[in-house]
Amino acid sequence: xxRETVLVGIDAGTTKVTTLIGEVSRGGDVNIIGYGIxxxxxxxxxxxxxxxxxVNSIAASLEKAERLSGYKISSAFVAxxxxxxxxxxxxxVVAVSGHKREVSREDVARATEAAKAIQVPxxxxxxxVIPRGYIVDGQEGIKDPLGMSxxxxxxxxxxxxxxxxxxxxxSKCIANANVQIDEMVIxxxxxxxxxxxxxxxxxGVMVADIGGGTTDLAIxxxxxxxxxxxxxxxAINVTNxxxxxxxxxxxxxxxxxxxxxxxxxxxxAPEELLNVAVLGEGGGQTIQRKKLCEIIEARMGEIYSLIxxxxxxxxxxxxxxxxxxxxxxxxxxxxxxxxxxxxxxxxVRVASPQGVGGLMDQLSNPAFSTSIGLLLWGxxxxxxxxxxxxxxxxxxxxxxxxVDWLRGLFPG
Numbered sequence: 001x002x003r004e005t006v007l008v009g010i011d012a013g014t015t016k017v018t019t020l021i022g023e024v025s026r027g028g029d030v031n032i033i034g035y036g037i038x039x040x041x042x043x044x045x046x047x048x049x050x051x052x053x054x055v056n057s058i059a060a061s062l063e064k065a066e067r068l069s070g071y072k073i074s075s076a077f078v079a080x081x082x083x084x085x086x087x088x089x090x091x092x093v094v095a096v097s098g099h100k101r102e103v104s105r106e107d108v109a110r111a112t113e114a115a116k117a118i119q120v121p122x123x124x125x126x127x128x129v130i131p132r133g134y135i136v137d138g139q140e141g142i143k144d145p146l147g148m149s150x151x152x153x154x155x156x157x158x159x160x161x162x163x164x165x166x167x168x169x170x171s172k173c174i175a176n177a178n179v180q181i182d183e184m185v186i187x188x189x190x191x192x193x194x195x196x197x198x199x200x201x202x203x204g205v206m207v208a209d210i211g212g213g214t215t216d217l218a219i220x221x222x223x224x225x226x227x228x229x230x231x232x233x234x235a236i237n238v239t240n241x242x243x244x245x246x247x248x249x250x251x252x253x254x255x256x257x258x259x260x261x262x263x264x265x266x267x268x269a270p271e272e273l274l275n276v277a278v279l280g281e282g283g284g285q286t287i288q289r290k291k292l293c294e295i296i297e298a299r300m301g302e303i304y305s306l307i308x309x310x311x312x313x314x315x316x317x318x319x320x321x322x323x324x325x326x327x328x329x330x331x332x333x334x335x336x337x338x339x340x341x342x343x344x345x346x347x348v349r350v351a352s353p354q355g356v357g358g359l360m361d362q363l364s365n366p367a368f369s370t371s372i373g374l375l376l377w378g379x380x381x382x383x384x385x386x387x388x389x390x391x392x393x394x395x396x397x398x399x400x401x402x403v404d405w406l407r408g409l410f411p412g
Contacts, residue, residue, distance in 0.1 A: 005382070006033075008076035009374025010061070010174065011187070012054065014213030014236060015329070016040050017061040018368060019076070021069045022356065022375040030379050031358035032372075034069025036061040045213040045232050046081030046187070048169040051176070058177040068359075075180040077374040080127065080170060081187040081214050083232040084163035089132070089156065090115045096150045103136065103145040103153055111155040118159065125167050127184055128160040132224040143223070158225045160186055182378065187211070188218035188228050190373030193380070194353035195327045196220065205322035207351075208307055209370060210330030212236045215303060216370075219314050227314035231306050235330035238299045245295040246287065247278050257333070262293045263300040264335025297339060303330075304343040311344075323347030329367035 007030075011018045021034035038060035042053025062073055092115030096107050108131075116129050134142040135154035145153060167184065174181055191209040192201075201220040209216040213234045219227040242261070243253035260274055272289035307324065311317055323346040326336060331350045340348040352365050353372035363372065 006071060007182075007375050007378040008065075008073050008179075009079070009190075009371050009378070010058065010076045010179070011079040011190075011371040011374060012043060012058055012170065012173070013040055013079075013081070013187075013211050013370075014043050014046055014234065016212070016367075017057045018371040019058075019061040019065040019073070020363075020368075020371050020375055021065050021071055021073065022358070022379075024375075024379045024382065028379055028382075030356045030375050032356055032360060032363065032375070033358055034065045034067075034071060035359060035363060036064030036066070036068070037362075038064065040212075043213070045083065045234075046211065046216075046230065047084070047166050048173055051169065051173055054173045055176045058173060058179075062177060062179065073179055075182050076174070077182050077190075077378045078170065078174055078184050079187045079190050079370050079374055080162060080167060080184045081211070081216055081230055082162070082166055083214065083230045084166050085127075085160065085186055085216075085228065085230045086124075086162075087158060087160045087228040088118070089226065090118050090159050091154055091156050092116070093152065093154045096153050101149055101151060103148045103150050105146065107153050108134075108145065108155070111153050112157060115155055115157040116159065120161060123164050124161045125164040126159060126161050127167070127186060128158070128189070130158045130160075130225055132156040132158055132226065133222065141222075158228070160189075160228055162186075183381075185374055185377050186216070186218075186228060186230075187214075187370045188216035188230070189225065190371075190377055191216065191327050191369040192218050192220065192225070192373065193376040194355060194369045194373035195325055195351035198223065200322040200325065203322040204316065204320040206307070206311060206316075206320055206324045208324055208326050208331075209328040210234055210303065210326060210336075211328045211370075212330075215307070215328070215330070217307065217310055219311070219316055219320070221316070221319070227310075227316070229310050229313075231303070231310070233303055233306065235328075235333075237303075238296055238330070238333075241295050241299045242292065246276050246285075246292065248276055249279060252277055256292060257296065260289055260292060261296045262334035263297050263339040265290065265293055265297055266338070267335060268293050293335075296333065297335075300333070300336060300339055301343055304340050307340075308344050320346060323349070325349055325351045327351045327353075327366040327369040331366040 019036040042050035134145040215231040
């Protein structure tokens with residue numbers, strides 16, 4: 001039987017905390033064996049606003065996942081978001097060492113380290129240094145230079161950094177919930193793992209993960225990430241607008257938005273009516289459904305305009321043939337793809353997470369792309385440096401550690 005290891009993903013978002021436990025087979029397939037979803041209290045716009053409340057929310061999510069799977073969680077991949085996230089591209093150059101003049105892992109590591117030697121302010125922390133491609137003696141477009149004869153090796157990298165205090169606060173919350181961090185992964189890269197195809201990444205595509213408090217963006221070209229950013233607006237802004245516009249509570253506004261809302265006014269008949277409870281009044285009010293949808297369209301249109309500006313800022317205006325892939329809880333609204341196509345003038349599709357099996361009944365919708373992407377990120381990076389893996393262990397005793405799993409792959 002194939003040896004398996006267990007990976008855990010924790011996505012502490014603005015509206016919910018999701019913990020997923022997945023088994024990774026020897027062939028790299030991921031099957032979800034446990035999940036826990038809890039309301040998020042203590043997070044605001046993707047960042048920790050109250051440590052105690054956030055820890056309690058994470059603990060509640062962990063407990064549900066552990067109870068369902070029978071595993072005790074010891075470490076996890078953790079999604080990190082917030083508008084403090086920034087990115088830049090950097091190039092590192094080294095001379096190839098060794099008498100054979102063949103590119104070794106050490107040469108690749110040195111080139112990546114050279115690319116990493118950029119000026120980072122003391123209040124910023126580097127989260128990712130991702131190789132985009134290699135240039136060997138002037139030859140571009142090389143994905144894997146190992147073993148190639150060369151004198152000079154260059155690497156193009158995508159570097160993502162975040163505010164040190166925001167990253168530390170989230171780390172503290174995870175540690176206070178008695179979980180070690182395998183790696184912190186920005187939400188947009190995790191969502192991309194679960195939603196984008198290789199063809200889209202090669203052609204040029206943007207993933208837009210519309211969460212509760214933020215919209216996480218990542219642009220891919222030539223098969224690798226080129227630009228990433230976070231917008232400080234999300235689905236909660238739409239709910240707030242609905243609550244104000246209809247003079248109703250936030251809870252009811254959320255319910256109305258999901259049940260009757262659409263961002264595509266063309267599909268709404270003027271005669272459609274809704275009955276809505278009004279704050280401070282005993283009875284309700286009857287409104288045109290079109291009024292609700294006009295409020296939603298205005299805010300979603302603004303979010304898409306900001307996405308368009310970010311595409312221009314990245315220098316990729318008109319250079320994304322595969323268009324935009326929408327995911328996240330905010331992408332479940334009716335008519336979001338139609339409005340995005342109209343606003344951005346490019347292909348748009350709404351994506352649910354792909355590439356995993358197991359307990360997917362409740363999870364196969366865009367709201368869980370980031371958390372599922374965390375497991376896929378972990379599975380794809382198994383065995384690569386510098387990630388040090390530990391796994392969840394069964395409640396009945398200590399489970400197979402990652403090292404044992406690796407030995408199963410390379411016996412002797």
